[in-house]
Amino acid sequence: MKIATWNVNSLKVRLPQVLQWLTDNPVDVLCLQETKTVDEKFPLAEIEAAGYHVVYTGQKTYNGVAILSRHPIDDVVKNNPLFDDEHQRIIIGTIQGVRIICAYIPNGQSLESDKYQYKLRWLAGLHELLAHELKQHENVALLGDYNIAPEDRDVHDPVAWQGQVLVSEPERAAFVRMQEMGFTDAFRMFEQPEKLYSWWDYRQMGFRLNRGLRIDHILLSPSLAKRCTACVIDKVPRKWEQPSDHTPVIATLD
DSSP states (O other), rough: OEEEEEEEEEEEHHHHHHHHHHHHSSSSSEEEEOOOOGGGGOOOOHHHHHHHEEEOOOOOOSSSEEEEEHHHHHEEEETTTSSOOOOOOOOOOOTTTTTEEEEEOOOOOOOTHHHHHHHHHHHHHHHHHHHHHHHHHHSSSEEOOOOOSGGGGGGGGGGHHSSTTSSSSHHHHHHHHHHTTTTEEGGSOOOOSSSSOOOEEEEEGGTTOOOOEOOOEEEEEEHHHHHHEEEEOGGGGSSSSSSSOOOOOEEEEO
16 A cells, blocks of 8 residues: 655646656555645546545645545544634545545744744644544554654755744654654655655755755554555656645555
């Protein structure tokens, strides 16, 4: 079973790329973030024609998440029932016995911003949700754009990023707390090349100069971590014309 996550930064713009990527990489599950599409305009027919079941929740211009699956999706939950939030950032479903949580964690804007405090509250709500899901399900996978670079090795220039969102100690502590709950960072289970990232700024030739961050993650509960045989970042879509600023991350479960 292959599961993947990809912040597409507008599904309307990136739909042809998503369909092409799925043709080239027929994963079992693909979690999308920043679909930026209201439910009434979600490209349901095109995705179903590609052979995928799909569940989604979206809004205009911002946020939005979706789970695409080659298999039926059961017990669907939209948003976090333990955290009141008008933004569409979470969707959950069970696929072949695996509880898939697709999340778009807030960016936070800056350490002085109200949006940063919202991010920390949101993460606390996510911790509650994960604890609840772990009580109900043995096989849990949290996939998404976390907007957190867990360690300095996940940042192209840690000194330049000091004092900014995505790398602050409270954000990293929230990531560690998820690991302390029993989740494993699938990417770090395996030997990986240095300076491999999942996001690059559009500006100042960020991708060409590899000035990136690893902020897209797949965390696995203990039972799934035992089944994980590989986790890779696919940089190919970032090279396409009009790409998302993120690229897919894929984990293989035996």
